[in-house]
Amino acid sequence: MAPYEPEQDTSEAGDLSAGRRKAARYVVPLAVAGVAAATIGLVPALATSGDPDLPKITAQELIEKIAASDTQQLSGNVKISTDLGLPSMGGMAGGFAGGGGSDHGEDGGGEGSAADPKSKLMELASGTHTLRVAADGPDKQKVSVLDDAAEYSLIHNGDDLWAYDSKSNEAYHAKGAADAEDASGKGADKSDGSDKGAPEDVAKELPATPKDFAEQALKAVDDTTSVKVDGTAQVAGRDAYRLVVKPKQSGSTVGQITVAVDAKTGTPLKFTLTPASGGAAVIDAGFTKVDFGKPSASTFDFTPPKGAKVTEADEHAADERGFKDKGGKEFEEEGLNDLKVIGEGWSSIAELKLPGGQGLPTAGSGDVPPDAQKLLDSLGDQVSGKFGSGTVFSTRLINALVTEDGKVYVGAVTKDALVKAANAAH
CATH class of the missing domain: 2.50.20.10 (Lipoprotein localisation LolA/LolB/LppX)
Known part of the structure; x- marks a missing residue:
């Protein structure tokens, strides 16, 4: 060779x-x-x-x-x-x-x-x-x-x-x-x-x-x-x-x-x-x-x-537009338009906001049935830091941290990198 x-x-x-x-x-x-x-x-x-x-x-x-x-x-x-x-x-x-x-x-x-x-x-x-x-x-x-x-x-x-x-x-x-x-x-x-x-x-x-x-x-x-x-x-x-x-x-x-x-x-x-x-x-x-x-x-x-x-x-x-206007427009306007990128290259992290400035709905708030809350909890890991508390949802490549104040940090990075980015942003 x-x-x-x-x-x-x-x-x-x-x-x-x-x-x-x-x-x-x-x-x-x-x-x-x-x-x-x-x-x-x-x-x-x-x-x-x-x-x-x-x-x-x-x-x-x-x-x-x-x-x-x-x-x-x-x-x-x-x-x-x-x-x-x-x-x-x-x-x-x-x-x-x-x-x-x-x-x-x-x-x-x-x-x-x-x-x-x-x-x-x-x-x-x-x-x-x-x-x-x-x-x-x-x-x-x-x-x-x-x-x-x-x-x-x-x-x-x-x-x-x-x-x-x-x-x-x-x-x-x-x-x-x-x-x-x-x-x-x-x-x-x-x-x-x-x-x-x-x-x-x-x-x-x-x-x-x-x-x-x-x-x-x-x-x-x-x-x-x-x-x-x-x-x-x-x-x-x-x-x-x-x-x-x-x-x-x-x-x-x-x-x-x-x-x-x-x-x-x-x-x-x-x-x-x-x-x-x-x-x-x-x-x-x-x-x-x-x-x-x-x-x-x-x-x-x-x-x-x-x-x-x-x-x-x-x-x-026409049907699709009507569905999106009711279900997805708010997220696009309030979330993606506020997109920020933290860092650069392969370790960069996208930061955006959930609609309404709130974190994930919980069973305690009455927005999620208890069984659904158990499923949601099983899919994510609870974390905390200077930013407060949040949940990390992980795959083998992409991880996302959703904080209690409605911010999302996502990237092809580790859970620790997301927590560090969230801490630095607060």
Whole structure:
């Protein structure tokens, strides 16, 4: 096997722009949280074979190779999974997203669609999944989630976006998909308050391939990060380099990120995120089969099967807006608009406020039934400090502290780091 360069920090690995570094401070932990929470599940690390003898390459050169990769056409299978230490989201996802066939009740405006991407794709937040993916340029993509006896597909073809759930025989259709992102890569203008483009946005933001995960991770690369090339591997029959990204700072729950990069195309073939606490990977996503040829045009054709219930996005959007205005607008205005970021890099912590400036409801206040309070207590650890008291809710990657005065501290950091941040803020 060819020799490799010694470990480099990112000041040696590449000249990232000052603007990108500044943005990265705000992306972490939010982007890492998004990758972990909005995505998929894990199987044990995908089998690789051999250590191909490839020309040596520096971390700088490999990062540039990833950035320069312009793979427009591919098809294949991706095995993906997330082990956050949480129970499967299952049918709960629809409740959080306001879709998935759940009834919104009297104020919610009716039922959603079982094929709505905003709810259906959130089910990938836990468990093991196999995806069949295909792409032919920016206007044609397809992702299918394969279950034992059913299949869910999301198809973007020009101006149309279709989603189809074979289990329920329901389809979801959105027009104007091509307008959701302009030539500069910016999202559609939603200044009119509409949700036009929302399903498309979900589809684009949800990582579905190793490249999606790798792009999110590399946004966090700055001078708080160690980057090196650590050998080679073979993934899905392709020779690849292994890029290893590690936080330099203490307090992060991220142990390391390993990206297997196709030696020929620069396309990430496999992404693995392991926690600082050790054990199985939190996120592991990789191709088991990949072909960089042009997919058949028929791959992106879709006509709803006979008898399928079809929901049009424009009709559903009005119901969704009514539900969000009643259930989520207050949090967005009072919470996210007051977002602060404490620290930088991998140890950064987001601070925000709950609506009303109060902590979690309790059984003593009459807001929560006693049984529900027991469940809530079992999910979190009670902590105290200069800030008063609060509850820490933990996963293997993302932790959150909710204080009694309604502040939330969240990040890819340890419980002790959250308590320290809360103390410092008071």
